[in-house]
Amino acid sequence: MTKPLFILASSSPRRLSLLADIGIKPDKIIPADIDENPHKDELPRALAQRLAREKLQAVASQNPDALVLAADTVVGAGRRILPKAETDGDVHACLKLLSGRRHHVYTGVAIHAPGIKIKERVVDSLVTFHDLSPSDIDAYVASGEGKGKAGGYAIQGRAAAHIRFISGSYSNIVGLPLFEVGQLLRSCGWR
Numbered sequence: 001m002t003k004p005l006f007i008l009a010s011s012s013p014r015r016l017s018l019l020a021d022i023g024i025k026p027d028k029i030i031p032a033d034i035d036e037n038p039h040k041d042e043l044p045r046a047l048a049q050r051l052a053r054e055k056l057q058a059v060a061s062q063n064p065d066a067l068v069l070a071a072d073t074v075v076g077a078g079r080r081i082l083p084k085a086e087t088d089g090d091v092h093a094c095l096k097l098l099s100g101r102r103h104h105v106y107t108g109v110a111i112h113a114p115g116i117k118i119k120e121r122v123v124d125s126l127v128t129f130h131d132l133s134p135s136d137i138d139a140y141v142a143s144g145e146g147k148g149k150a151g152g153y154a155i156q157g158r159a160a161a162h163i164r165f166i167s168g169s170y171s172n173i174v175g176l177p178l179f180e181v182g183q184l185l186r187s188c189g190w191r
Helices: 013-021 044-060 088-098 134-143 158-162 170-174 178-187
Strands: 006-008 067-077 080-082 102-113 116-129 163-167
Touching: 006 013, 013 170, 013 178, 044 067, 044 080, 044 102, 044 116, 067 088, 067 178, 080 088, 088 134, 102 170, 102 178, 116 170, 116 178, 134 158, 158 163, 170 178
Parallel strands: 006 067
Antiparallel strands: 067 080, 067 102, 102 116, 116 163
16 A cells, blocks of 8 residues: 655644654645634634644645645633734734743644544643743844744744743644654554
């Protein structure tokens, strides 16, 4: 039996790098073009799951004979969904909100394999920043590192110096929970 084409439905360099860390190289990268705006009253965990599923469906529908992996990471503070920071102002607002408090990082993962029902997981990690001073926030904003990141920060960079506590999967906080992805791939027969 021929091994199916393995497609990553994401253009995230972090996800590609994380997969490489565990020896997986997708055959193709096909980013899904979907509307990522939350629905009215949608909670962070539900958003992560829905977006992963919709990304999977968008790519798998065009590649039914492939194994497709899709994921989406959402940062939530209580019921509030933090944006993927696009501007310095977004990064500043996110860090000001996260300063001194615990928040959740949810990553929804969805996998399609030929002849197998779609498999999904949502992984939840907790992160706590110390109390950030205005100069801490300004310096991080000036670094430019938070732009394009859910919640306005990257744990694998300068933000690590401000994180007091994490519980759960570190790779999930970066953008892809590797243990769970490995389990899902094995359950689909991927070796």
